[in-house]
Every structure is written in structure tokens, then in C-alpha cells.
Amino acid sequence: DTAVSQTPKYLVTQMGNDKSIKCEQNLGHDTMYWYKQDSKKFLKIMFSYNNKELIINETVPNRFSPKSPDKAHLNLHINSLELGDSAVYFCASSEYGTGTYEQYFGPGTRLTVT
């Protein structure tokens, strides 16, 4: 009964490759997010979707493209991977507009670019 799940948990790939990370939530939430956590543990929002509509798009290279096929799924596709993309990527979800703001995080995907 995992609330927010991500696949894969670990991803090791070479520079220049294209890879995707998948996220699914079974909480019935309307809003999903992607965060990047760097080697210093700093957590930064990348994107957010509400009911399949992009509502947050931070200053992220356009090699990163989120896709939300439905409100329970938010995938992250990364083109032409670079060394600096190595990080842990977290997916999260929350309700929207109801006053309940808690964000539920997935277990993370550790991406290593060599």
C-alpha cells in the first residue's frame, strides 16, 4: 500500500544518454512534484503538475521534461545526461486548494551519471 512510489531506485548511466524516472501515487491527490536533492542534501523544486497541468516550472535545463499522463502519474525524462545531473530525485504529491498542504514524498531515485 505504498503511497508514492518511484522507479527505478537506482540509475547509473553514461553522459549523453537519455533516461526516464517514473512516479505513481495512490493517495488520490491532484498535485505532484519533482524535487532534486544534491550532494549537499539541498532540496529544490523542479516541476509541479496539478491535474495534468504544469503549474510550477523552475529554472531547469530544457533537457528535463516532465510528463503527466494522468493525475496519479508524473514521469521525468532527461535528455543528454550530464555529470551535474547526478543527484537524488524525489517525487511528491499533495492535495490542492483544500488547505491541507502536506506533501508526501517517494523514496527517491539516485541517479549517477558517469
Add this chain to the structure above:
Amino acid sequence: GENVEQHPSTLSVQEGDSAVIKCTYSDSASNYFPWYKQELGKGPQLIIDIRSNVGEKKDQRIAVTLNKTAKHFSLHITETQPEDSAVYFCAVRSSSNTGKLIFGQGTTLQVKP
């Protein structure tokens, strides 16, 4: 844009002692202040939160205080236990209606048995 500063970056205490982590923020319109705990190899998990119309909130051994005038809020953990060892993040919800959270830099808490 909103800026959140968190201190200290590391904190080491003896089991049973108290731990305090402090955060300051810049946007006076912010209205929601959560604290997340991240254990090794896991995603952050909400442990307590406070809204701008409340000055203090307590849940067993953890409490959060908010000073809106000074734009700072703090996490207090009493009677610390080894299982409290983790990275703690404060966050501030942006005053925009996107639900965006801006996180502090994190505090690594070590509780020594």
C-alpha cells in the same frame, strides 16, 4: 523570491538532551511552515507543521514555535533518542497559490547514546 535560512547545519546532542533548529524566511505573506525528517536512504517525511495564525504547536516530544513579526520559526525536540538522528528540513509555503515549498538547507542531527 522567498529565501529560507536554516541553522545549524549539524547538531550533536547526548541522548535525553533537547535539540533546537531555527529557520528564518523572507516573505511575510507566507502562511504555512512544515518540518520534514529525512532518514538515510528515504524520502522526507512531515513530522510537524504550523500555520501563520498559530504561535506554537506541540506533538509529544516535538514542538514548533513561530514568530511572524521576526519571520522565524523553530523546531524543538525534547528527550532526544538515537532514532531521532536524521536530517531535518524546515520549509515555507510560497505565498503564490501553486503549493510550492521552499526548503531550508537541512540540519543533520546526531543523538549519541
